[in-house]
Amino acid sequence: MDWTVLLPHIPRLMDGLLITLWVTVLGTLASVAGALLLAGAAASPFGPVRGIVRVYTEIILGLPILVLLYLIYFVAPDLGLRLDEISAGVLTLTLYYSPYMAEAIRGAVGSIPPGQIDAARMVGMPGLSIARRIVAPQVLGLVIPPLTGLMIGLAKDTAILSVISVQEFAYRTKQVVSRTYAPFEVWTFVAVVYWMLLSAFETLMRGAEGRALRFRESR
Amino acid sequence: MFDTELFLESVPTLADAALVTIRLTVVSGALGLLAGALSAAAQLSGVTALRILSRIYVSLMRGTPLFVQLLVVSFGLPMLGVSADPFLAAALAIGLNSGAYVTEILRAGVLAVPAGQIEAAAAVGLSPVRIWTRILLPQAFAISLPALAAELTIVLKSTPLASVVAVTEMTYSGVLIQSRAFSAIEVFVPIAVGYILIAQAILRGARHLEGRLARARA
Numbered sequence: 001m002d003w004t005v006l007l008p009h010i011p012r013l014m015d016g017l018l019i020t021l022w023v024t025v026l027g028t029l030a031s032v033a034g035a036l037l038l039a040g041a042a043a044s045p046f047g048p049v050r051g052i053v054r055v056y057t058e059i060i061l062g063l064p065i066l067v068l069l070y071l072i073y074f075v076a077p078d079l080g081l082r083l084d085e086i087s088a089g090v091l092t093l094t095l096y097y098s099p100y101m102a103e104a105i106r107g108a109v110g111s112i113p114p115g116q117i118d119a120a121r122m123v124g125m126p127g128l129s130i131a132r133r134i135v136a137p138q139v140l141g142l143v144i145p146p147l148t149g150l151m152i153g154l155a156k157d158t159a160i161l162s163v164i165s166v167q168e169f170a171y172r173t174k175q176v177v178s179r180t181y182a183p184f185e186v187w188t189f190v191a192v193v194y195w196m197l198l199s200a201f202e203t204l205m206r207g208a209e210g211r212a213l214r215f216r217e218s219r
Numbered sequence: 220m221f222d223t224e225l226f227l228e229s230v231p232t233l234a235d236a237a238l239v240t241i242r243l244t245v246v247s248g249a250l251g252l253l254a255g256a257l258s259a260a261a262q263l264s265g266v267t268a269l270r271i272l273s274r275i276y277v278s279l280m281r282g283t284p285l286f287v288q289l290l291v292v293s294f295g296l297p298m299l300g301v302s303a304d305p306f307l308a309a310a311l312a313i314g315l316n317s318g319a320y321v322t323e324i325l326r327a328g329v330l331a332v333p334a335g336q337i338e339a340a341a342a343v344g345l346s347p348v349r350i351w352t353r354i355l356l357p358q359a360f361a362i363s364l365p366a367l368a369a370e371l372t373i374v375l376k377s378t379p380l381a382s383v384v385a386v387t388e389m390t391y392s393g394v395l396i397q398s399r400a401f402s403a404i405e406v407f408v409p410i411a412v413g414y415i416l417i418a419q420a421i422l423r424g425a426r427h428l429e430g431r432l433a434r435a436r437a
Binding site (some may be wrong): 012058059061063064065066067068074078113152153156157158159160162163167173183184188190191197198199209 | 221278279282283284285287288290291294295298372375376377378379380381383391393394397402403404407408410411414415416417418419426
């Protein structure tokens with residue numbers, strides 16, 4: 001086993017890592033936006049809207065992300081939607097993770113006792129203030145742990161985009177493997193990099209959760 | 220636009236590949252359950268070294284993409300002198316990955332078993348191994364069944380990644396047809412439907428089993 005073969009290729013790998021970060025950030029922002037939309041639609045007084053959200057969620061729960069990626073990258077162009085690799089990748093991540101994140105948000109909002117909202121209304125708080133001062137601070141703390149898990153899942157799933165030639169970390173790794181003929185060393189190194197970054201992110205989010213739930217300490 | 224002939228031609232090939240997908244899901248799921256049960260037991264045992272080992276395992280599996288794990292396993296096995304059959308390498312990687320999530324599910328399940336039962340079992344002289352196999356794991360399994368079923372659907376949804384180590388499961392089989400026929404919709408739409416149906420079968424089966432377990436306990 002020779003680990004030094006890696007050294008000359010580190011810059012190439014780091015370029016890929018930047019793309020991974022970029023796609024992860026775009027995918028996360030778009031998924032959270034999609035999730036808010038879905039969570040809102042799921043609470044709609046309109047039956048058909050709720051039905052569509054439910055069917056969509058069921059479909060995504062059974063559909064592998066790789067198949068979704070192929071549907072968007074290979075099938076959608078036949079139907080008139082032609083996207084470049086990165087857009088197709090981000091769209092796939094968004095369509096796949098929005099319903100999962102929407103469930104996390106719904107769970108957090110649902111765990112707030114309705115009495116609190118009634119009470120706030122009783123003392124004459126306007127709706128927007130109730131959302132901002134009563135609901136949002138509590139939801140934030142509750143939603144951080146499940147969202148963190150999903151964001152880590154999304155970050156890991158960006159590796160799948162290498163199959164449609166998004167030049168991210170795993171794609172660059174494949175290139176380096178074909179130049180060094182040291183697949184085990186290179187893939188192990190890459191695994192350790194993912195692990196360190198994602199563990200650091202998890203620790204960071206645990207800190208954020210603690211901060212968001214600060215108000216509980218006063219009890 | 221939809222080539223019916225290509226669709227009909229592909230159906231037998233895709234159906235064969237669907238069987239590979241199901242086999243891979245079952246084998247990986249069983250491995251994951253085994254790894255998860257061992258790792259959950261290690262984490263809940265009083266032994267510090269075992270607990271740390273299990274924590275590292277869970278953290279490594281959750282902190283790296285399955286895609287990368289698959290490649291590490293399939294290139295790593297030959298270095299250990301094990302000839303890597305792609306199917307086995309894929310099942311091992313997917314199973315070990317799932318084991319980390321199963322650890323958390325079973326851990327929560329075990330902790331939900333009332334402590335009084337363990338005390339009672341110890342009081343009548345059951346050995347710790349017996350307490351695990353007869354008292355804790357069966358109940359933890361029943362409590363965790365819905366979460367385990369959801370995890371099995373995630374295993375199902377991970378199996379397309381086995382294509383990176385050249386296992387011809389449903390998705391890869393579709394890619395092969397598509398690269399020959401230059402047409403995607405006829406293969407990927409039935410494949411998507413296939414996965415959704417298998418996932419629904421898993422979830423419904425689990426709900427059925429859950430009902431039977433609840434009746435058996437009542």
